[in-house]
Amino acid sequence: MIEVKDISRSYGEKIILDEVSVSLPKGKVTSLIGSNGAGKSTLLSIISRLLKQNGGTVLLDSRDIDDYKTRILAQHLSILKQANPLDLKLTVRELVSFGRFPYSQGRLTPVDEEHVDRAIRYLNLQDIAGQYMDELSGGQKQRAFLAMVVAQDTDYILLDEPLNNLDMKHAVQIMKTLRKLCDEKGKTIVMVIHDINFASQYSDFIVALKDSRVAFFDTAERVIVPEVLQKVFDMEFKIVETEGKKICNYY
Amino acid sequence: MKKNSRRIALLVTLTLLLVAVFFLYDLTGNREYVLERRAYKVAALLLVAGSIGYSSLVFQTLTGNRILTPAIMGFEAVYLLFQTVIVFIYGDKTFRVLTESANFGWSVLMMLGFAVLIYLFVFRREKNNMYFLLLTGLILGTLFTTLSSFVQMLLDPNEFSLAEARIFASFNRMNTALLGYAAGAGALMLILAWHYHKYLDVLALGREQAINLGVNYKGVTLVFLFIISVLVSVSTALVGPITFFGILVTNLTYELFKTHRHSVLLPACALISSITLVAGQFLVEHLFNMTTTISILINFIGGVYFLYILLKAKKL
Numbered sequence A: 001m002i003e004v005k006d007i008s009r010s011y012g013e014k015i016i017l018d019e020v021s022v023s024l025p026k027g028k029v030t031s032l033i034g035s036n037g038a039g040k041s042t043l044l045s046i047i048s049r050l051l052k053q054n055g056g057t058v059l060l061d062s063r064d065i066d067d068y069k070t071r072i073l074a075q076h077l078s079i080l081k082q083a084n085p086l087d088l089k090l091t092v093r094e095l096v097s098f099g100r101f102p103y104s105q106g107r108l109t110p111v112d113e114e115h116v117d118r119a120i121r122y123l124n125l126q127d128i129a130g131q132y133m134d135e136l137s138g139g140q141k142q143r144a145f146l147a148m149v150v151a152q153d154t155d156y157i158l159l160d161e162p163l164n165n166l167d168m169k170h171a172v173q174i175m176k177t178l179r180k181l182c183d184e185k186g187k188t189i190v191m192v193i194h195d196i197n198f199a200s201q202y203s204d205f206i207v208a209l210k211d212s213r214v215a216f217f218d219t220a221e222r223v224i225v226p227e228v229l230q231k232v233f234d235m236e237f238k239i240v241e242t243e244g245k246k247i248c249n250y251y
Numbered sequence B: 001m002k003k004n005s006r007r008i009a010l011l012v013t014l015t016l017l018l019v020a021v022f023f024l025y026d027l028t029g030n031r032e033y034v035l036e037r038r039a040y041k042v043a044a045l046l047l048v049a050g051s052i053g054y055s056s057l058v059f060q061t062l063t064g065n066r067i068l069t070p071a072i073m074g075f076e077a078v079y080l081l082f083q084t085v086i087v088f089i090y091g092d093k094t095f096r097v098l099t100e101s102a103n104f105g106w107s108v109l110m111m112l113g114f115a116v117l118i119y120l121f122v123f124r125r126e127k128n129n130m131y132f133l134l135l136t137g138l139i140l141g142t143l144f145t146t147l148s149s150f151v152q153m154l155l156d157p158n159e160f161s162l163a164e165a166r167i168f169a170s171f172n173r174m175n176t177a178l179l180g181y182a183a184g185a186g187a188l189m190l191i192l193a194w195h196y197h198k199y200l201d202v203l204a205l206g207r208e209q210a211i212n213l214g215v216n217y218k219g220v221t222l223v224f225l226f227i228i229s230v231l232v233s234v235s236t237a238l239v240g241p242i243t244f245f246g247i248l249v250t251n252l253t254y255e256l257f258k259t260h261r262h263s264v265l266l267p268a269c270a271l272i273s274s275i276t277l278v279a280g281q282f283l284v285e286h287l288f289n290m291t292t293t294i295s296i297l298i299n300f301i302g303g304v305y306f307l308y309i310l311l312k313a314k315k316l
Helices: A040-047 A092-098 A110-122 A138-152 A168-185 A196-202 A226-233 B002-024 B031-063 B075-097 B100-124 B130-154 B157-167 B176-194 B197-203 B207-212 B217-239 B245-256 B262-287 B294-312
Strands: A002-011 A014-024 A029-033 A055-060 A077-080 A156-160 A188-192 A205-210 A213-219 A238-242 A245-249
Touching: A002 A040, A014 A040, A014 A055, A014 A205, A014 A213, A029 A040, A029 A168, A029 A196, A040 A077, A040 A156, A040 A188, A077 A138, A077 B207, A092 A110, A092 A138, A110 A138, A138 A168, A156 A168, A168 A188, A168 A196, A196 A245, A205 A226, A213 A226, A226 A238, B002 B031, B002 B262, B031 B130, B031 B176, B031 B197, B031 B217, B031 B245, B031 B262, B075 B100, B075 B130, B075 B157, B075 B217, B100 B130, B100 B176, B100 B217, B176 B217, B197 B207, B197 B217, B197 B262, B207 B217, B245 B262, B245 B294, B262 B294
Parallel strands: A029 A188, A029 A205, A077 A156, A156 A188
Antiparallel strands: A002 A014, A002 A055, A205 A213, A238 A245
């Protein structure tokens, strides 16, 4: 379980997070939603130690993340950010191999190679494993980065807008993979996501942030209701149900 | 993989061949004396080539930018200002007051002190942002360059020619004791860096990926910045500034070796640097008959190549 306790963060005068506390359940998919500037990405960055908080603690399996050695933490928790500009001459397989760095520090063992092979198969990248990253499309790139995270084999996987710049087909592909990682491998997925319908379809829990605080935290079922969403986003929502799934219409 | 090792072997052969030509070409007069002088010169060329090649490549990996060299941090500007100011103060007595070794020692200390000061300034304020560091170095560097130009205007022509001899890089005023110190410092840095080399490939992925993969980003970056500072300071104090050299050799390396592995890139870059410098010095001595200096030659070729990269690149 990831326990966020009284996390505060501000940039100069501007308060981004104001004593935020929330417990993210293990083995589930949790989405962070909220309008721009609500502090979703900042919260994710603090949980993954990319950014220092001004106050408060983050506990991973009841232990402060600052008490973990950074290399050991990298074996328990991984983070994939939205922008991954790469102009290195790097093949897909080489990128995925980096996922094993926390374990082998650059010298791959046969066990590592196996993990890499499995991750490549998991994301269906066999055909392009030898291609250079800069020759790939956006969707393929995102899958390659996800394969790297899969090879890293951490219990907790954090993602910052994993669907950014992807078309519908690739977005669905990525979300299905994340769902599979949770259901089959018992991974805990925490992601920042903008598309409310993707959050509704694929997550177990939803955290809604508003005005630097957690406004709502509940099962997806109970957050995706007009009254709640209207409060979070300050706009009209209509929710239709088809085949037992809720779809938000806010256009 | 195989192609890369073949290319490395080719570069080694080429380097050895060039060194041999450098030693044996036009061997007249007192052979022993000429060979000894050439030996020191070759040692200095290889040392400087290795230091600049290594530090430029690592610097570009840390900054994630392929048109930067450590010169942007203002090392050379500090060196220029120091050399100009001592000539301004002591005039034609400069080199009686300050021996070669003392000048070397003070120059290195000044540059290192400057580097440590801006690291402390930037990293203590929790800014810990690479670009903030570069910007600080760039601005101070510009200030120092302007100051030295100003002081140079105040010098009389005789004194100015004293300062000028220091401002342009040259391998002709070699001092064996200094070469020993420089080699010692280089070896020490290589030992220090050894344990950290495995992190370079990961650092190239950027700060966030490096932290995700469990690298102590701040610590490792500081170690490499320190190593770069020592190498650049020592080679600048030894032969003077060669600004464009770093960009020239690193980009040739990326061009020839399509890989991200630093275990290939670093030795390749050191070899390409060596070939470039030894060939450049050879041309200066035998083709241009010393009418030009190696820094002019390198800045000319480097500058043209730099423009070529800028024009060719859609995205840097």
